[in-house]
Amino acid sequence: MNNDFETKLSTLVPTGKSSNRDALFFELGKGHKKQYSLASAFLAGAIAASFPWLLLTQVQSQKIETSPSPSEPTVVLLEPAKSEPYSLLTYRKVFETTNDLPSLDYVEASAQVETLSDLQKEFSLYHQ
Amino acid sequence: MKLEELQRFLEQHEKCLILYAKQWCNTPEDVVQEALMELVRKQLDPVQNTAWVYTVVRNKAVSVARRSTKQKPMVGQDCEPWFEPNTGDAIDANAAHLHLQELDEPIREVLVLKLWSGLSFEEIAPLAQCSKSEAHRRYQQGLELLRKKMGLL
Numbered sequence: 703m704n705n706d707f708e709t710k711l712s713t714l715v716p717t718g719k720s721s722n723r724d725a726l727f728f729e730l731g732k733g734h735k736k737q738y739s740l741a742s743a744f745l746a747g748a749i750a751a752s753f754p755w756l757l758l759t760q761v762q763s764q765k766i767e768t769s770p771s772p773s774e775p776t777v778v779l780l781e782p783a784k785s786e787p788y789s790l791l792t793y794r795k796v797f798e799t800t801n802d803l804p805s806l807d808y809v810e811a812s813a814q815v816e817t818l819s820d821l822q823k824e825f826s827l828y829h830q
Numbered sequence: 831m832k833l834e835e836l837q838r839f840l841e842q843h844e845k846c847l848i849l850y851a852k853q854w855c856n857t858p859e860d861v862v863q864e865a866l867m868e869l870v871r872k873q874l875d876p877v878q879n880t881a882w883v884y885t886v887v888r889n890k891a892v893s894v895a896r897r898s899t900k901q902k903p904m905v906g907q908d909c910e911p912w913f914e915p916n917t918g919d920a921i922d923a924n925a926a927h928l929h930l931q932e933l934d935e936p937i938r939e940v941l942v943l944k945l946w947s948g949l950s951f952e953e954i955a956p957l958a959q960c961s962k963s964e965a966h967r968r969y970q971q972g973l974e975l976l977r978k979k980m981g982l983l
Binding site for chain 2: 707708710711712713714715716717718719720721726
């Protein structure tokens with residue numbers, strides 16, 4: 703008799719707001735820094751959705767620079783490997799599909815970009 | 831850990847973890863989020879570390895509840911529903927919630943972990959800080975008590 707009751711009880715669906723998956727995926731991405739060549743377009747989109755102030759770019763060095771000041775933008779540097787399956791165009795498409803991110807800037811950096819200041823320079827050039 | 835593994839884990843356990851945290855504190859979503867962040871930062875496989883996640887959620891929820899009296903779980907009508915409303919001949923979700931709350935915490939914890947999280951008694955025992963057989967006994971007792979309270983004898 704308990705079995706029927708048990709089955710019925712187990713069909714009840716717990717309530718609960720979803721966790722911030724974008725933040726989790728962002729953390730996941732950080733943990734996989736060396737594997738950014740495998741970062742999926744989805745992950746890139748998730749990062750962008752989480753942090754709409756991000757400046758996403760392709761650079762030669764592979765690193766994440768997080769601004770210590772919340773008022774300054776955080777910059778995520780993604781370096782798809784030469785054999786990477788997702789082209790910049792793919793990333794761009796992801797951003798276009800999440801086009802509720804008006805503050806997202808997309809910069810295709812030149813090979814000279816190696817540091818954060820290089821990137822900022824590049825960014826200002828882009829907006830001239 | 832892969833993105834897909836995390837997705838699957840969240841689909842299966844997220845709401846159950848929130849329900850579990852509700853047993854002690856009033857900010858269950860925050861507690862679960864923190865535990866998940868810890869899982870991701872440690873790069874642990876979520877499937878192989880399911881019981882670990884529940885342990886972290888339990889510890890955090892208990893700790894939050896201890897820090898503030900305001901964080902004690904709300905009871906009765908003030909409390910957000912624990913289950914989605916259901917239809918048909920299924921068990922009344924609201925009644926199940928209210929009567930579950932009336933059970934002693936050690937019994938309720940085992941019921942939540944077994945019925946909704948789908949953990950084995952082996953996994954439940956260390957969480958509930960008892961033996962496997964004691965976890966089983968609490969589960970059977972909990973079912974019986976709940977059935978009586980709901981007038982389904």
